[in-house]
Amino acid sequence: MPKKQHYLLACSLFCLFASNICAEEESVAAQQEIPAQPFQPFTGRVTGSKVRLRTQPSLEAHVVREINNSEVFAIIAEDGDYYSVQPSKETKGFVFRTFVLDNVVEGDRVNVRLFPDIEAPIIGRLNSGDHIKGQLCSTNNKWLEIDAPNSCHFFVAREYVNNIGPVEMLAQMETRRAEGSHHLNAAFLYARSEMQKPFQEIDLDGINRKFETLVNDYSEFSDIVAKASEANSLIQETYGQRKVAFSETNNGAPSDQGRKLAEMGKGLKQNSAEIATIGEAAAATIGLSSVNDKMLVWHPLEESFFHLWAVTNDGKSLEQFYEEEELNATVLSGIVEPYTKPVKNRPGDFILRNENIPVAFLYSTKVNLEHQVGKQVTVVATPRPNNNFAFPAYYVISVE
Numbered sequence: 001m002p003k004k005q006h007y008l009l010a011c012s013l014f015c016l017f018a019s020n021i022c023a024e025e026e027s028v029a030a031q032q033e034i035p036a037q038p039f040q041p042f043t044g045r046v047t048g049s050k051v052r053l054r055t056q057p058s059l060e061a062h063v064v065r066e067i068n069n070s071e072v073f074a075i076i077a078e079d080g081d082y083y084s085v086q087p088s089k090e091t092k093g094f095v096f097r098t099f100v101l102d103n104v105v106e107g108d109r110v111n112v113r114l115f116p117d118i119e120a121p122i123i124g125r126l127n128s129g130d131h132i133k134g135q136l137c138s139t140n141n142k143w144l145e146i147d148a149p150n151s152c153h154f155f156v157a158r159e160y161v162n163n164i165g166p167v168e169m170l171a172q173m174e175t176r177r178a179e180g181s182h183h184l185n186a187a188f189l190y191a192r193s194e195m196q197k198p199f200q201e202i203d204l205d206g207i208n209r210k211f212e213t214l215v216n217d218y219s220e221f222s223d224i225v226a227k228a229s230e231a232n233s234l235i236q237e238t239y240g241q242r243k244v245a246f247s248e249t250n251n252g253a254p255s256d257q258g259r260k261l262a263e264m265g266k267g268l269k270q271n272s273a274e275i276a277t278i279g280e281a282a283a284a285t286i287g288l289s290s291v292n293d294k295m296l297v298w299h300p301l302e303e304s305f306f307h308l309w310a311v312t313n314d315g316k317s318l319e320q321f322y323e324e325e326e327l328n329a330t331v332l333s334g335i336v337e338p339y340t341k342p343v344k345n346r347p348g349d350f351i352l353r354n355e356n357i358p359v360a361f362l363y364s365t366k367v368n369l370e371h372q373v374g375k376q377v378t379v380v381a382t383p384r385p386n387n388n389f390a391f392p393a394y395y396v397i398s399v400e
Contacts, residue, residue: 057082347393
């Protein structure tokens with residue numbers, strides 16, 4: 001082959017090789033220029049039991065608490081083998097009182113700690129001029145208890161968390177959980193009201209329907225389902241003991257199971273300060289005072305109506321519930337008579353007659369209607385379910 005042809009072939013091969021190298025370098029450079037995708041926050045559900053929530057992304061970090069299976073969190077970042085978790089609204093921190101004057105922080109980088117002790121883990125910091133709302137710590141008055149600062153994050157191992165949807169989903173789930181908690185309380189209080197009645201008047205089928213509906217409607221919340229199942233199981237035991245007692249003594253008096261039912265009321269999470277003592281009220285009414293005490297018997301039912309109302313009025317108090325009830329109240333007149341027939345689901349303990357014609361069933365937890373028997377009265381009352389009886393039922397707010 002002539003030298004000229006050798007030369008041209010060599011040049012062609014060199015150009016081809018060089019172009020390939022350039023193409024590879026450009027490809028690598030292009031790949032390097034692709035920016036990393038930012039982390040997308042999401043709603044995460046914990047998939048294990050007793051999963052540890054920590055103050056830092058490390059096995060050596062302090063354990064804040066153990067998380068129950070199916071708990072959900074806002075996952076806001078990742079750090080190695082851990083996800084960064086936004087604390088719940090109920091999370092509290094503690095700050096030394098000397099750094100706070102009139103709810104304003106005095107000092108920079110003031111430590112917020114997990115519990116009221118100078119050795120406690122730091123979960124956030126505050127700076128001079130920050131406004132806070134705090135209250136004296138009940139166990140150590142040198143510290144203020146405050147809401148956890150926005151900078152506070154906890155950590156959970158990534159392997160125990162499933163992405164179940166966008167981060168906005170958490171707020172929807174929290175709203176639904178609050179609804180479920182109200183319905184749980186309503187079902188429990190209805191059951192407690194029924195169990196205070198004489199045995200032959202207890203509506204066990206109605207109790208079962210309420211708990212079955214609750215379990216079916218809120219099956220995604222394992223804690224609500226567990227509490228509902230536990231409460232209903234105890235109610236069935238209580239009913240069985242009442243049945244035996246009724247057949248043996250014909251009085252169906254409350255048993256030890258009834259007292260256990262009262263204790264369970266203390267364990268249910270309440271959603272308003274006004275009803276935080278429902279459990280204590282139960283201990284005073286179930287088994288410890290007469291089941292024929294008309295006003296006490298209706299207390300749990302009224303509290304259940306409050307919980308149903310609170311589903312769409314979250315954050316409002318029992319007092320506000322009755323204020324709204326009074327705005328929509330009805331004025332009735334007539335003579336009050338006791339209603340003593342031993343029937344299930346009776347919607348009141350009294351009848352109001354007008355010109356000798358029954359016009360309404362009545363009951364109250366505010367007014368002692370025993371004192372009005374035989375009298376011509378005018379009552380301010382709000383409607384209640386009449387349970388398919390012949391005439392309407394009312395809760396008496398006041399007597400004029």
